[in-house]
Amino acid sequence: xxxxVNFLPPRLPLLAIMSGLALVTALAGVSLAGWLMxxxxxxxxxxxxxxxxxxxxxxxxxxxxxTAELPDEHALNDLRRRVSALNRYSxxxxxSAPTLLAWLERHLPDDVYLAGIQQNLELGTVKLTAxxxxxxxxxxxxxxxxxxxxxxxxxxxRQGPRAGRVDRMQFVIELKERR
Amino acid sequence: MPLAGLVFGRERIGFVLLRxxxxxxxxxxxxxxxxxxxxxxxxxxxxxPVAQVVKTLTAEIAGRYLPLHVSLADSxxxxxxxxxxxxxxxxxxxxxxxxxxxxxxxxxxPAGIDCQLLGQDDGKSLLLAASLDEDWxxxxxxxxxxxxxxxxxxxxNLLCQFNRFHERLTTNASGGALLALSPDAWSVLIWxxxxxxxVIRSRVRQPGADDFETVAxxxxxxxxxxxxxxSGREIAAIHVLAGDPAMALMxxxxxxxxxxxxxxxxxxxxxxxxxxxxxxxxxxALAAALTPA
Numbered sequence: 001x002x003x004x005v006n007f008l009p010p011r012l013p014l015l016a017i018m019s020g021l022a023l024v025t026a027l028a029g030v031s032l033a034g035w036l037m038x039x040x041x042x043x044x045x046x047x048x049x050x051x052x053x054x055x056x057x058x059x060x061x062x063x064x065x066x067t068a069e070l071p072d073e074h075a076l077n078d079l080r081r082r083v084s085a086l087n088r089y090s091x092x093x094x095x096s097a098p099t100l101l102a103w104l105e106r107h108l109p110d111d112v113y114l115a116g117i118q119q120n121l122e123l124g125t126v127k128l129t130a131x132x133x134x135x136x137x138x139x140x141x142x143x144x145x146x147x148x149x150x151x152x153x154x155x156x157x158r159q160g161p162r163a164g165r166v167d168r169m170q171f172v173i174e175l176k177e178r179r
Numbered sequence: 180m181p182l183a184g185l186v187f188g189r190e191r192i193g194f195v196l197l198r199x200x201x202x203x204x205x206x207x208x209x210x211x212x213x214x215x216x217x218x219x220x221x222x223x224x225x226x227x228p229v230a231q232v233v234k235t236l237t238a239e240i241a242g243r244y245l246p247l248h249v250s251l252a253d254s255x256x257x258x259x260x261x262x263x264x265x266x267x268x269x270x271x272x273x274x275x276x277x278x279x280x281x282x283x284x285x286x287x288x289p290a291g292i293d294c295q296l297l298g299q300d301d302g303k304s305l306l307l308a309a310s311l312d313e314d315w316x317x318x319x320x321x322x323x324x325x326x327x328x329x330x331x332x333x334x335x336n337l338l339c340q341f342n343r344f345h346e347r348l349t350t351n352a353s354g355g356a357l358l359a360l361s362p363d364a365w366s367v368l369i370w371x372x373x374x375x376x377x378v379i380r381s382r383v384r385q386p387g388a389d390d391f392e393t394v395a396x397x398x399x400x401x402x403x404x405x406x407x408x409x410s411g412r413e414i415a416a417i418h419v420l421a422g423d424p425a426m427a428l429m430x431x432x433x434x435x436x437x438x439x440x441x442x443x444x445x446x447x448x449x450x451x452x453x454x455x456x457x458x459x460x461x462x463x464a465l466a467a468a469l470t471p472a
Contacts, residue, residue, distance in 0.1 A: 007291030
């Protein structure tokens with residue numbers, strides 16, 4: 001009987017380990033292949049439904065194109081013209097009517113009453129008609145308007161007693177905006 | 180595939196690289212080196228120089244993946260055949276038992292424990308237990324590591340020689356004894372009629388005038404102890420494995436029976452100028468190289 005004593009620690013069963021690794025790898029490969037085949041079958045089963053859905057969407061797309069057609073050239077030109085006019089109006093730099101009225105609310109003297117107002121946004125002019133029992137109040141209002149930097153010119157167009165009321169004076173002031 | 184064998188003696192290191200071609204061993208390289216001083220596990224500073232010597236000896240296998248079998252002087256190993264009422268069935272249990280018995284005999288924990296169940300005799304289980312001294316195991320491991328070598332096996336010289344000449348030694352129906360003599364140690368292995376090792380002894384050789392006489396006397400004592408140990412035991416022949424003819428003559432005179440000499444280099448063909456080694460150390464490397472994988 002030959003002696004097989006070896007003082008080295010027992011070696012790892014390399015062949016068994018390699019075989020085990022190969023087996024695990026092979027099993028993993030087979031499992032992956034099976035899963036891919038299963039997934040492929042599932043995807044193929046979805047194809048008819050997806051094709052039908054695609055056809056339906058294509059039909060809907062055609063319908064949308066036929067019902068929502070663009071306006072003709074003439075209508076488009078008219079629309080462009082209107083939009084251009086609106087744009088021009090919107091770009092006016094003068095005060096709007098609410099802004100002007102808010103200013104008057106704050107600066108109009110107590111015994112002065114506003115009788116009329118006309119505003120031309122295109123020309124940038126405002127015509128005020130006011131009345132008061134005292135000419136001093138008129139002077140005070142004119143002074144405040146002169147100090148307002150928004151207006152470049154303040155003109156007292158007309159001044160005189162109010163019709164039917166001798167005790168009250170009426171005056172018309174024209175304002176020109178600074179542009 | 181080439182086979183490589185490296186043998187560590189006390190003062191010598193041998194290396195052999197060979198190829199097996201049928202019954203012939205084609206030896207490509209055989210070298211041996213005598214160290215400046217004996218190997219000593221307490222001398223840690225000798226690891227690097229010895230590793231360098233080993234590296235030079237094994238230059239042919241540097242960077243190659245070859246099975247390198249390493250064998251050690253028998254005196255560095257502890258080997259015994261245990262006769263047990265019953266042996267554990269599993270390998271782990273057998274190892275544990277071998278470790279326990281060897282530790283009890285040596286008195287310190289052994290390293291590199293291995294064992295082999297040899298079968299039954301007279302109702303008892305025979306367990307060959309072998310171990311290496313712990314200090315020597317670490318020392319030789321460091322030398323091999325520094326030399327860049329990873330051994331395939333690590334065994335004892337005597338067991339490698341017994342395996343190599345196993346067919347010739349065990350042809351006889353009776354038991355036998357093998358005396359292996361190296362320059363720095365001598366070893367005896369006695370086997371029974373079934374060819375199983377039964378007695379293994381090894382001693383460091385003490386150079387001197389009465390060296391051969393001491394060895395022969397010890398061999399005779401071991402043989403008698405074995406033969407008288409149980410009925411039916413017989414030693415039919417004593418085989419001597421040594422490069423020194425004087426040893427065989429001394430034995431013949433002492434034992435009053437002719438011993439059988441074994442040429443340790445028989446069956447070898449030397450390749451490319453490789454020369455037969457002048458000592459038995461390289462022949463031990465040869466036996467190591469032929470260790471069954």
